Amino acid sequence: MKVVNVKGMKANDPAVTYCGRSFGGWVESPLHNPFRKGQKCQRCGKLHGNPQDTIPCYRAYLQEQVLLNNQVILAALNSLTEDSVLGCWCKPNPCHCDVVIEEWRKLQELKNYLVIGVTGHRPDKLGGYDDQTYNRLVDLAVAVFKLKKPQKVITGMALGWDQACCEGALRLKIPVCAALPFPGFDSKWPDAAVSKFGSLLRQCSERVWVSEDKTYSAKKLFDRNKWVVDRCSLLVALYDGSMGGTHNTVEYAKSVDREMLNVWKSWEKFK
């Protein structure tokens, strides 16, 4: 992306994305700088002596509009691409367009930062506790993560889909956050399952106990699932539609408008 001075250009030339005020026949841009030199600044209260002095105020203003979800400003920012040529009257001097580019880059980074949360059945609904079923689950998790390319995976580490996703993400060197319902929640598992769990857990980059209290309760399992949903941007579910913890988690995810991908149909082909 670059910034050019539109002086001498035909007004509203489609080769540039004009970012200035209404001037010289150019149509005012939603990204224009509302702070002018020689006027008392509505943001900082000072009198800015030249246009460059308004840039910090413009930066604070633009960041605020993005945070406030200003749809007009966001639409203008989102319409920009790496090839856009921004137009203003300031270049070669520093310009509010430089701030527009900074904020556009930040938005792109956020868009590319995908955190996947997972929820799904335990092995009893997936074909059993055997290694073959588990390995197929891991293969499915790997296929999903290769496609979606998340920067982080959050899993509740239950037996079945949760742990398969942990292993799949680790295999692809994707950082894993283990969200555990309470300390000792694995205490009733068979020895082999406990040692497998321990080995996966040691490889996770983050470990969180959603409740510190050690006593079992179904509510704590659901609180852990909510914790996962609240912290991801995409929930990958392995959900057959039956009632239970996964159903409740999927319903919660819908209630908070979380983007969701149910890979049950793929699993039926996979298994």
Ligand SMILES: [Zn+2]
């Ligand atoms: Zn100011």
Ligand SMILES: [Zn+2]
């Ligand atoms: Zn400018």
